[in-house]
Amino acid sequence: MTIDVLAEDLQPGDLLELSTESDTQVLRLNHVQRRTQGIKFMGRNHQGVLYSSGMKYGELARCVRQ
DSSP states (O other): OEEEEEGGGOOTTOEEEEEOSSOEEEEEEEEEEEOSSEEEEEEEOTTOOEEEEEEETTOEEEEEOO
């Protein structure tokens, strides 16, 4: 099941559905950093590839809940 949460509510360990130009990845977040303008996060997909991105506060993030 996927749910939408605010970017500021993301926590390490969450499963985040991240859409890129070429595809959609599900990442297990291992680092979430709060900054002045938003958050920066890093996580790995099921193949172990590391992704890093960010979001502004108030943006919706799609999380996978098991």
